[in-house]
Amino acid sequence: MHSTATPVTPATPATPETSATPAPPAAPETSGSPATSTHCPYCALQCGMDLVTGPQGVEVVERTGFPVNKGALCGKGRTAPAVLSSRVRLTEPLVRSRATGELTPATWEEALDRVADGLTRTRAEYGADACGVFGGGGLTNEKAYALGKFARVALGTSQIDYNGRFCMSSAAAAGQRAFGLDRGLPFPLEDIPRTGCVILVGSNLAETMPPALRYLTELRENGGTLIVVDPRRTRTAEQADLHLAPRPGTDLALALGLLHLVVAEGRTDEAFIEERTSGWEEARAAAMAHWPEHVERITGVAVPRLRDAVRLFCGADAAMVLTARGPEQQSKGTDTVGAWINLCLATGRAGRPFSGYGCLTGQGNGQGGREHGQKADQLPGYRKLTDPAARAHVAGVWGVDPDSLPGPGRSAYELLDALGGDIKSLLLMGSNPVVSAPRAAHVEERLRSLDFLAVADVVLSETACLADVVLPVTQWAEETGTVTNLEGRVLLRQRAVTAPAGVRGDLDVLHGLAERLGHGKGFPTDPEEVFEELRRASAGGPADYSGISYERLREDDGKGVFWPCPEGAGGAVAEGGRAQGGRAEGTPRLFLERFATEDGRARFVPVVHRDAAEEPDAEYPVLLTTGRVLAQYQSGAQTRRVDELNAAAPGPFVELHPRLAARLGVEEDDPVAVVSRRGRAVAPARVTSAIRADTVFMPFHWPGEGRANTLTHPALDPVSRMPEFKVCAVRVERV
Ligand code: SF4
Structure with a gap:
């Protein structure tokens, strides 16, 4: 076993400052066993890793027995422990002072009271649908499930969606x-x-x-x-x-x-x-x-x-x-x-x-996150919110009247666009739309226009900086929960370290808020208890997890179980279910016998080409496309706080072809402005023949002047409601 020790080093703050300066937490304590098997906090590959505590804090150790990555990790996963004790890690709730307008430390009771009060006032004045909930594709299955239930049962709002809408x-x-x-x-x-x-x-x-x-x-x-x-x-x-x-x-x-x-x-x-x-x-x-x-x-x-x-x-x-x-x-x-x-x-x-x-799939729990109820049109088990049988089943598990469940709400961008309009208050978990949403300056302005904004996050992200209340929550190695990787493989992330004092889990947050909203029961804080309920809610649905348990996920060296995996002896292994001995084996390969349509046949759909929402013209003659770089992840809220990753990828850039650069008189590292109908971003030029001459590329991990999503177009796909991140018209100017 080769140790890839990663000292837990404090990182330089990379976000706007507030009057609150959270104190650096002590080095995490281990929760028991010398090595805890878990998974990376970042992308949908969900690489397996072991965590141990060494002389310099938490260390990542290769977990060669996990079949997906066989011990290999990228720099993001290898350095992930740095975020556990970053200086900018939130360790106490923050509330915005009514006197100074600045975020100041508060007790948990004060903070939760303030969130419940903000949501209750909005609901009383404008109705339940004026309360919005925005989740994330990094939340565990348990959190995604609890968040969807919280929105529909405790708040009674239809207005819930999540950043996975922007993913796959x-x-x-x-x-x-x-x-x-x-x-x-x-x-x-x-x-x-x-x-x-x-x-x-x-x-x-x-x-x-x-x-x-x-x-x-x-x-x-x-x-x-x-x-x-x-x-x-x-x-x-x-x-x-x-x-x-x-x-x-x-x-x-x-x-x-x-x-x-x-x-x-x-x-x-x-x-x-x-x-x-x-x-x-x-x-x-x-x-x-x-x-x-x-x-x-x-x-x-x-x-x-x-x-x-x-x-x-x-x-x-x-x-x-x-x-x-x-x-x-x-x-x-x-x-x-x-x-x-x-x-x-x-x-x-x-x-x-x-x-x-x-x-x-891109995000860490991008697959599971879309299956269990934080999406605007879905109930747990990948059930449709508009299906009466699905509503009856889930309402039965939740102990509520099916008719009390709201209908489908707005998709992610539409929800963000409605902030300050129909939606007056927002509870946001595990997302940083100020950096990651399309037309980000507009989204930022919408967030600022809210009557009330609460953000639960690990760090003081750019979005958290706008909040009235910031709730510091546990992350990855500090909590147990399941995720489903890009293969549909359900995995157990196990708690390896004790969270800093002053930090609570997202499930605790939802429990505390539900209690204050009059729903003292139904929002347990133990992830396994939540998963047991999720199993029942998913039973019989397309994403059936009813045959999966924490106990089963710990077996077989934690290799995981592919859904669908219905409970009981029915179903051959190839179609999901249990092997002869009774152990849940799940369904690694789908569709070998039949497709999941009513008649078992795959459906061709006739499609034709159409232009992008915004094609180049005389004023904006170049195409912009956006994407990621090796050393940063999504909005960068975590990875921008890791010294090694920042050294490898310190900031945004504009990749452009030598012919375009020559036409503009731009050389390597010259600052260039990229301008679209939605705004302007400035970053150094990277001149390369690896890109088409009619296109420029910007990575989207950074806020501020080089924020790529200032430029992107929010035109939506009519079916998926996906925004058009990947193409818009811009002009490029030498600064
Ligand atoms: S970020 Fe890197 S280490 Fe983490 S799951 Fe993805 S590929 Fe694996």
């Missing part, structure tokens, strides 16, 4: 539409090296989840091929056998062009289409309207390269398409993913071993 909601919607079920990957990652060809669309795996890159490396070592679709020649694209660099916002046309060629070259799998799908004729007709030459004009990808992609994809016995935020974060994200699914279905690459479509 288009893929989720497309998966539901085509397969009748959304589980990011319908197969384990270990299947990737065993397929013949992977088309990776809009994912920079090498930077966002580096330990997963080994699956693509093994694929190629086994003789398989990798096609990467990305407007930038990323570190991932450099590994590819074929790199297609379409203009941002044209992935839909690209997929249609490939499907057109599949049909034209007689490469469809007619038997599969006949036996296992429906709707082919309409989808085929839509694709045939997209001639390769036409697609070349839209995407900028030459016809011979399109033919190369079809040859590689169809030449293999098995193949996969994996998408990430590139094609998904568009105002046509659902149709774009649908087009890639159509390509899989037409070639028989779905519902078969080592073939299929999958989404690489």
